[in-house]
Amino acid sequence: MDEAEASGQVWRDEVRRRVTAEQDRDALARLVEDDADPFEVELYERAADPRTLVIDRAQRRRAGQHERRVRRLRQRSREVGP
Template identity: 70%
Template sequence: MDAVEASGQFWRDQVRQRWTVEQDREVLARLIDYDADPFEVELYELASDPQTLLIDRAQRRQAGQYERHVRRLKDRGRRARG
């Protein structure tokens, strides 16, 4: 695995491990209900931004598509050998 592949794999792993923006927004909403800290309000507004939601979904979609692509290639390789 070269540096580019390792970097891509690291990025995909990070995308899969982090919470979604929707989950972040829900947690921040509960925090704001409890204690309306201005920083938490700002984070909630950022998490509610439609552009942020689109970017998060696109990153997750790309990571998932790549993983499915790699899985299909491995399956084809096994079928060709077996």
């Protein structure tokens, strides 16, 4: 595995491990409901930004597409054999 591929794998693993933007938004909404701290409100506004949600979904989709592609390539190489 070369350096670029290793770096990509680290990124994909990170994308899969983190909570979704929707989960972040919902957790921050609960905090804002409790005390409406200005910093928490700012974080909520950023998390609720449609662009943030679109970017998060796109990153997750890309990571999943890559994993499915790698899985299919491995499967095909096993079917063809050495």
